[in-house]
Amino acid sequence: xxxxxxxxxxxxxxxxxxxxxxxxxxxxxxxxxxxxxxxxxxxxxxxxxxxxxxxxxxxxxxxxxxxxxxxxxxxxxxxxxxxxxxxxxxxxxxxxxxxxxxxxxxxxxxxxxxxxxxxxxxxxxxxxxxxxxxxxxxxxxxx
Amino acid sequence: xxxxxxxxxxxxxxxxxxxxxxxxxxxxxxxxxxxxxxxxxxxxxxxxxxxxxxxxxxxxxxxxxxxxxxxxxxxxxxxxxxxxxxxxxxxxxxxxxxxxxxxxxxxxxxxxxxxxxxxxxxxxxxxxxxxxxxxxxxxxxxx
Numbered sequence: 001x002x003x004x005x006x007x008x009x010x011x012x013x014x015x016x017x018x019x020x021x022x023x024x025x026x027x028x029x030x031x032x033x034x035x036x037x038x039x040x041x042x043x044x045x046x047x048x049x050x051x052x053x054x055x056x057x058x059x060x061x062x063x064x065x066x067x068x069x070x071x072x073x074x075x076x077x078x079x080x081x082x083x084x085x086x087x088x089x090x091x092x093x094x095x096x097x098x099x100x101x102x103x104x105x106x107x108x109x110x111x112x113x114x115x116x117x118x119x120x121x122x123x124x125x126x127x128x129x130x131x132x133x134x135x136x137x138x139x140x141x142x143x
Numbered sequence: 144x145x146x147x148x149x150x151x152x153x154x155x156x157x158x159x160x161x162x163x164x165x166x167x168x169x170x171x172x173x174x175x176x177x178x179x180x181x182x183x184x185x186x187x188x189x190x191x192x193x194x195x196x197x198x199x200x201x202x203x204x205x206x207x208x209x210x211x212x213x214x215x216x217x218x219x220x221x222x223x224x225x226x227x228x229x230x231x232x233x234x235x236x237x238x239x240x241x242x243x244x245x246x247x248x249x250x251x252x253x254x255x256x257x258x259x260x261x262x263x264x265x266x267x268x269x270x271x272x273x274x275x276x277x278x279x280x281x282x283x284x285x286x
Contacts, residue, residue, distance in 0.1 A: 043197055044206040044229035045188075054186055063187040078253060079229065082222035082246070086187035100258060103225070107258030108251030110221060115243060115250030 001093060001127035003033055004071045007048065008134050011035030018134045019074045021048035023056040023089070026067035032056040048072060049080035053087045064088040073131035075124070078103030081110035085118045093123040095131030144236060144270035146176055147214045150191065151277050154178030161277045162217045164191035166199040166232070169210035175199040191215060192223035196230050207231040216274035218267070221246030224253035228261045236266040238274030 007020025014035070022033040034051035038044055049072055057063050069091035070084060075098040082103075084092055094104070103110045104122065111119040150163025157178070165176040177194035181187055192215055200206050212234040213227060218241040225246075227235055237247070246253045247265065254262040 038206055042200050042204050042206045044200065045193055045197060045226050050188055054188060057185050057187065061185050063181055063185045077225060078246075078251065078256075078258075079222045079225035082220060082225070083188050086222065101260075102258070103221075103251075107256045108221065108246075108253060110251060113221075113250045115221075115245070117244075 001071050001095065003030060004073050005127055005130055007033050007035040008073045008131065012134060012138050015039060018138050019048045021052045021070060021072040023052045023065065024069050031059055031068065045079065047077065047080050049076050050083055053083055057087065066090050069093060073127065074098050075102035075104050077101050078108050078110055084120060085110065085116055088118050089120050091123065092120040093126045095127045096135065097124065144214050144238065146173060147216050148270055148273055150176050150178040151216045151274065155277060155281050158182060161281050162191045164195045164213060164215040166195045166208065167212050174202055174211065188222065190220065190223050192219050193226055196226055200230065209233050212236060216270065217241050218245035218247050218249065220244050221251050221253055227263060228253065228259055231261050232263050234266065235263040236269045238270045239278065240267065
């Protein structure tokens with residue numbers, strides 16, 4: 001999660017909402033790392049999770065990553081949670097919960113839907129305090 | 144919807160699940176058109192809707208497309224429905240309903256969630272018969 005937090009800090013330095021993600025393979029090797037890039041790319045789909053899924057799949061030449069884990073600093077939104085399911089990621093570790101926009105334990109609770117065909121193992125609250133502090137500081141500075 | 148159906152047919156010819164999408168601006172100009180590319184790119188996020196949203200936003204240099212409409216041959220999944228909401232698309236026209244994987248009138252019903260902050264106008268069932276026939280033929284041929 002430290003690498004994901006680094007990516008979140010780097011995103012903040014680029015004036016992006018500070019969220020970071022990494023994908024690690026079954027041997028513990030980091031396959032992909034990214035921060036949020038929605039502002040830079042003017043792309044509403046360029047969340048950190050989407051970026052690392054696309055990177056890791058491109059690297060492997062495979063659309064499924066069942067041996068891999070994704071670490072994200074914030075609870076994924078419904079778009080990213082669904083993408084995590086499509087990518088068949090084995091484990092999801094995330095930091096702060098997101099009551100307003102989350103899609104794992106809030107809102108549509110994507111992995112609990114009958115139309116969700118793969119549910120990763122879930123590990124919430126990992127590095128939660130640091131991830132939440134980063135987001136709080138970012139939005140305070142902009143008020 | 145005819146252009147979206149053309150893109151779905153082109154996807155089938157590339158051995159992709161036949162789903163197509165286009166984005167049209169407020170003046171009726173087609174900004175982006177794409178079929179599903181998940182196999183070609185080994186990218187589980189490369190649904191037709193995501194491709195056209197990314198294309199149209201890149202073209203405009205804007206992450207929001209409130210004056211635009213998206214036409215898709217199948218009910219969007221929860222990932223794409225959420226992306227449509229993030230892109231603030233004004234209107235969503237879609238063809239066949241998707242009881243197994245849809246996220247608009249099935250499963251998480253994304254636009255009805257309290258965590259969904261933008262809901263497009265919804266026009267289901269447009270070109271439904273042709274879109275459904277394309278999918279049926281595609282999966283029959285592969286059995």
